[in-house]
Amino acid sequence: MTTTVRGSETEDNPGGPAPEASGGPALGGVPLLETDPLVDDPATRIIVCCGSGGVGKTTTAAALGVRAAERGRKAVVLTIDPARRLAQSMGIASLDNTPRQVDGIRGEGRLHAMMLDMKRTFDEIVEAHADPERARAILENPFYQSLSAGFAGTQEYMAMEKLGQLRARDEWDLIIVDTPPSRSALDFLDAPKRLGSFLDGRFIKMLMAPAKIGGRAGLKFLNVGMSMMTGTLDKLMGAQLLRDVQTFVAAMDTMFGGFRTRADATYRLLQAPGTAFLVVAAPERDALREAAYFVERLAAKDMPLAGLVLNRVHGSGAAGLSAERAIAAAENLDESRIVDQMYGQAGTRTPDCGSPTAEGEQDQGQHESAQRAHHEDHADHSEPDHSDHADHGDHTDHPEHADHEGPNHTPYESARSAGEPDAAEVLAAGLLRLHAERMQVIAREQRTRDRFTALHPEVPVAEVAALPGDVHDLAGLRAIGERLAAGGPNPV
Amino acid sequence: MTRLHVVTGKGGTGKTTVAAALALALAAEGKRTLLVEVEGRQGIAQLFETEALPYEERKIAVAPGGSGEVYALAIDAERALLDYLQMFYKLGSAGRALKKIGAIDFATTIAPGLRDVLLTGKACEAVRRKGRDGRPVYDSVVMDAPPTGRVTRFLNVNDEVAGLARIGPIHNQAQAVMRVLKSQDTAVHLVTLLEEMPVQETVDGVAELREAGLPVGGIVINMVRPRILDAEAVRAAEGHRRTDVAKALSQAGLGGARRGGHAERLVGPLLEQAREHAERLGLEREQRAELAGLGLPAYELEFLGDGGDLAGLYRLAADLRKQGVAEEGS
Structure with missing residues (x-):
């Protein structure tokens, strides 16, 4: 749950290829x-x-x-x-x-x-x-x-x-x-070898001295093949190109050794x-x-x-608050606001009892708020389609997100005209949805990283936090x- | 009407995904499209969750609605050259001999112009190919092309080859390919993100394409993320609304709003995220303005998250269709 420093995990991978980093602290088993x-x-x-x-x-x-x-x-x-x-x-x-x-x-x-x-x-x-x-x-x-x-x-x-x-x-x-x-x-x-093998290749050699190959082998077949081939190449590339290649190879000949060395x-x-x-x-x-x-x-x-x-x-400074809880809380705010508008009152409200907001969980969550989300327990993200779920919910709530050319219609603004007392709630709901999106990004990044780590647990990793610009x-x-x-x- | 859609973009912008979505979008309503890749990375096979593509056109997907189809082809320069030799010279065993001594390898690797002519030539051939009924075999061809930095050079095969093969069939082939690429049949689309470097590269790429006389199609802004809060809301929250926000969070069931309460302690980190969000929106606005200056049709595709999967691909295809990509240039 916290940033664990588990030296033993690094020692578990004696084959780790980086002596510079093998003594470093480990993050969830991955050496730093x-x-x-x-x-x-x-x-x-x-x-x-x-x-x-x-x-x-x-x-x-x-x-x-x-x-x-x-x-x-x-x-x-x-x-x-x-x-x-x-x-x-x-x-x-x-x-x-x-x-x-x-x-x-x-x-x-x-x-x-x-x-x-x-x-x-x-x-x-x-x-x-x-x-x-x-x-x-x-x-x-x-x-x-x-x-x-x-x-x-x-x-x-x-x-x-x-x-x-x-x-x-x-x-x-x-x-x-x-x-x-x-x-x-x-x-x-691979490049040096490729260029080298190219310049040393049979084709180049043949271009240089076609008669030698065919002649020494003494095979009529090859001679026929050769003339057919040079004929084809002439036709295909134009005789001038072939001459250019031959001139080039002849001029470069003395340099080949140096290249390869x-x-x-x-x-x-x-x-x-x-x-x-x-x-x-x-x-x-x-x-x-x-x-x-x-x-x-x-x-x-x-x-x-x-x-x-x-x-x-x-990362997130509020990693203890999961995407689901943030969305559930945002929905609570939406619902209570609708109720307020219907009855024109701002009385006491009780949050939806269905939402998982036990104090104990909160406490724990807040404790860890300085930690990275992905060091949090993974149970939150173990259902395969949870993030899709939240994602869809988000999109239906804000169908206007794609309308970038138009005036700004964020939920906050559209509600601001509806009355001051609601503004803070709409804003809070927006902050929660934003947080949910962030947590989904973090969860997704963690899943892709897990795949890499599973393949190469020995490779030390340095993370660089995303910059906005x-x-x-x-x-x-x-x-x-x-x-x-x-x-x-x-x-x- | 555009028949050959060339899709390019800076690395990491998702050009292969966009090319695949475009092929799906263009195949709707009973059309048939061919999606080709030229860099041998088998990105198409990965996207459609199938085994590696052979050098052969094969049906890879059914368009949304079920009546259209997408075929795919991974063009391999060596095979394309052998095909070409076979087609024009009926080479037979001599072709194999050429391959054996490395002449094919030579022609396709060391002379880049020749390689590009072969790759683009194959795509152009698919555009022009007609069936027995005299109608084109493919209604459109979508090419997953090299990245923006190299695409003009890749498409501008004529210039490349002119210096090398001044006469002969390769020269003629290059001319024929150029005629298709510079015609109304072709559109080069550029995929970008709303970030500075990809946008800069897109602007540069458009200028290069225009200078080379290649027809630029549209800009596809990929991975657009939702807007949730604007800068003004963030400012309000940072100011006198801070306690109100804490109260609202508390009402939502997130603990106490008093100083040190759980809800109150959430306000700081949440606001920090909101500030970043607002900063990003500001940067995105600048990048959009930059792109708008190009005067090209623009399409926007949402960020899929995990959904590099097939369902996500169909969603993107539907988005492109909704934004009129199939009508553009017709």
């Missing part, structure tokens, strides 16, 4: 992810934030960067595709491929931020590894231009490449990486002890399903997972960093 020890530890050199789109991954990366810098680290945040607002919130009009210092960081540390420009990064690699003439031939090749701007894995690959570069520069002691919003962001991890080195870097992966999610079904998938993939690839950051978690400035990022560091439930 403590981000401050993680960013404070000088051994932590790379933090990778991964997760599905729309869960606040980039914001988490930026907030961690601010937090780490203000705790003394020399940090750099590598974002992939930030919203303009996020760049602005770090005081940088637009982020580009060069790390820019973020002003306003308190203390000894410092923070840089940059946004990956995959084409620019690719171009730089070409320029660095080929003589000027060859580099120009590559950069001007139409096939290269298409590859560098849009190959399904280019962004992921270039993020890895950039990470390797930043690490090699040794100007920062902590690199925080935001991963691309790929279908499954772990394409990030660096990709392999970065991959090993990610498996090293100095790296920590954070899976970011929101307490929603799809986001948590994706998070579970990430956790499994990271484990399969021996990547060190530090824990789950759960953004936009709702978006982040606009460094102070906003700092506030998120504080919530992240607290990690546990903050009653809102």
Whole structure:
């Protein structure tokens, strides 16, 4: 019923992958992810934030960067595709491929931020590894231009490449990486291999030297097949495209080795002890399903997972009052008001005896009001359709909720004209319905979380309470960093 | 009249759900729609609670009322290319050989323009396909497209491919696809939430689509939550009404209204929630104004809560129909 600190529960999961957090307090059996020890530890050199789109991954990366810098680290945040607002919130009009210092960081540390420009990064690699003439031939090749701007894995690959570069520069002691919003962001991890296998592939080799393959094998069949195939490809893509590819591959040939070597080195870097992966999610079904998938993939690839950051978690300062009781109480108020209006009197009323409002329950509820609702007992939510129930009731009570363009017709306002004495009751009923909605949100979030926890009870979790609005400035990022560091439930 | 509905949106806005609801809404009254997905995430199968979709059009749902039907297809670029080769070149075993040496993989992965032409091309083919009776096989096709940030590039295949394949069948295919995508037959709908980042991305996305000459359809505001109290009510409650509210809560059976009583202690946390609610409503009002500035038809869908289930999907479809989504553009 309370926020239990049950160390034994953590010990029950000796396989827990995060040594940083295994000593932390546990929440209802789920170990708490403590981000401050993680960013404070000088051994932590790379933090990778991964997760599905729309869960606040980039914001988490930026907030961690601010937090780490203000705790003394020399940090750099590598974002992939930030919203303009996020760049602005770090005081940088637009982020580009060069790390820019973020002003306003308190203390000894410092923070840089940059946004990956995959084409620019690719171009730089070409320029660095080929003589000027060859580099120009590559950069001007139409096939290269298409590859560098849009190959399904280019962004992921270039993020890895950039990470390797930043690490090699040794100007920062902590690199925080935001991963691309790929279908499954772990394409990030597969990208180097994919590009590598592509460039080493049979098809490319064949394009380079078709005669050799067919000829050496001495098989007439293959020769027939080959000419048929090149003929088809010519027809399909246009002969010029095939020539572009051949020219490109020839020009890139000398660079292949370098590509693969660096990709392999970065991959090993990610498996090293100095790296920590954070899976970011929101307490929603799809986001948590994706998070579970990430956790499994990271484990399969021996990547060190530090824990789950759960953004936009709702809480309530009155968690002891359940949704049902709040709605029943609101209905009491509605009924008594109707009775008043019918009889034109404001006499004594007795609440509906059917409503579950025993004093004892109240007491207990109030005691816990500082706790999070979901640490309350679950009996309230065990009937599968209770929240639907309440939901429907709510909608029928306020059919006008969808009419947003019209004038405000909240129940409070429509009743205000009906007479002052009623206003407080209507207002109270509104507050109760609002609370019921909040409690339903909390219950729903808890159910989706329970599914994740059942699959991965060992994964430490840090919760970040939902904010009503978006982040606009460094102070906003700092506030998120504080919530992240607290990690546990903050009653809102 | 719009026959191809392309649904996009920032990650996390529920674009797959909206696309599915739209397909259901358009299928009502005896129509047949095809719902296609192009990113291989099997989101449609999850929504309709069925097993993973194969690369094959199959009936997945019956429209509300029972007379219309929704078919679904998960387009796979590799299979689409093989189909295409088969259709135009009668390749047979050579096609399999191409696949074996990685040429298909090459064409569909490394050259993104080609991949997109194949995906959009398949959807356009479904739009144009006619049955034996000469009537279109599908009354409309709904595509669950890539997210807003990538959708213009995805649809604008012509530009993509122009640099790569300047002549040849792929070039011609791209031209044919572009003709459908830029015609009155197509509408690109953007799904958003009433939050700053998705709204900003929607506004940017509309500008990009317009610049590329792609037809923008409507804005779907998803997950709209109910309004229960307004800011004025909250101010009143914070002021002189505080004790009255405590009394009212007490009357409702929630304990004592005196200082320290149960009802009295509820007032603070409840008011705090009301303040947040009012703040959110204020932000939502700003976002609505921003969206209204786009001058596009807007549809609003309620927040379903747990109801990513089938019943919820049918409810959303009914909502879209009620708001006239089936008549738009006709």
